[in-house]
Amino acid sequence: MKNPPYTPILAQRRRSALICLAVLVVITFCMGLWQLGRAHDKQILIAQLAKQEALAPLPWAKGIPPLFRPIKLIGQWLPQAEILLDHRIEAGQIGYHVITPFQLSDQSIVLINRGWWPDTRPPKTSDNTIVNAQPWPRYIELANTQPTGHIFQNINPARFAAWSKLPQPHTYALIQEGERGLIVQHSQPAIPPERHLGYTATWWGMSLVGVFLWIRFKRETRL
Incomplete structure (x- = not known):
């Protein structure tokens, strides 16, 4: 198929198309670099968590403990205020996260995720008080759903209090x-990190397709 006749307007449109395609290639390449950096940061974070979690538990009776540091809480469980977080999935099965408050010696409260359980009758608390302090979990909530009894959809400090x-x-x-x-x-x-590497491969795959289309379009058009 012959190229369409040359006109200044058509030439300008071809230049604009090539520029736009080149910009898209640059953007997708940079997005891949960003995801690669994210994967690297996550790998560092996992290594730091493993190093922290390998430390001996630190006795803790008051105040805010350091994140990700194993601590042995000093105080008492408050099983009467235990809650369940609904619709939590483990190995493809829907169940609950069991959240039990622990009162430290200074009367402050720590909410402890004791694990996943398949029904609304989880085991009672034991003498185990060795935990890892965590950032407060971020939940996606589509509506302000009120608790049913002691079953919550999501939880935050104010709602629990x-x-x-x-x-x-x-x-x-x-x-x-x-x-x-x-x-x-x-x-x-x-x-x-593996998911970020997958995102990197996707973005760079789009970059390669963009380069191929740019070269082909350049060859098949006259400027």
């Missing part, structure tokens, strides 16, 4: 070892 009539918890933690069949949650990034 309003329901339990206890002080607002200042720390969220994961129990370090499973107890009585509960499946322990682990402090890993929500998006693992």
Whole structure:
């Protein structure tokens, strides 16, 4: 097929198309670099978590503990204010996260995720008080759903305090070892490094397609 006749307007349109395509190639390449950097950062974070979690538990009776540091809480469980987070999935099965408050010696509250359980009758608390302090979990909530009894869809310090009539918890933690069949949650990034590497491959694949189209379009058009 012959090229269409040359006109200044058509030439300008061809230049504009090539420029736009080149910009898209640059953008997708930079997005791939960004995802590659994210994967690297996640790998560093996982290594730091592993180093912290390997430390001996630190006795803790008051105040806000350091993040990701194993601590042995000093105080008492408050099982009467235990809640369940609904619709939590483990190995393809829907169940609950069991969240039990712990009152430190200074009367402050720590909310502890004791693990996953398949029904609304989880095991009672044991003497295990070794936990890892965590950032407060971020939940996606489409509506302000009120709790049903002690079953919540999502939780934050103010919501828990309003329901339990206890002080607002200042720390969220994961129990370090499973107890009585509960499946322990682990402090890993929500998006693992491998997924970021997959995103990198996708963006750079788009870059290669863009380069191929740019070269082909350039050859088949006259400027």
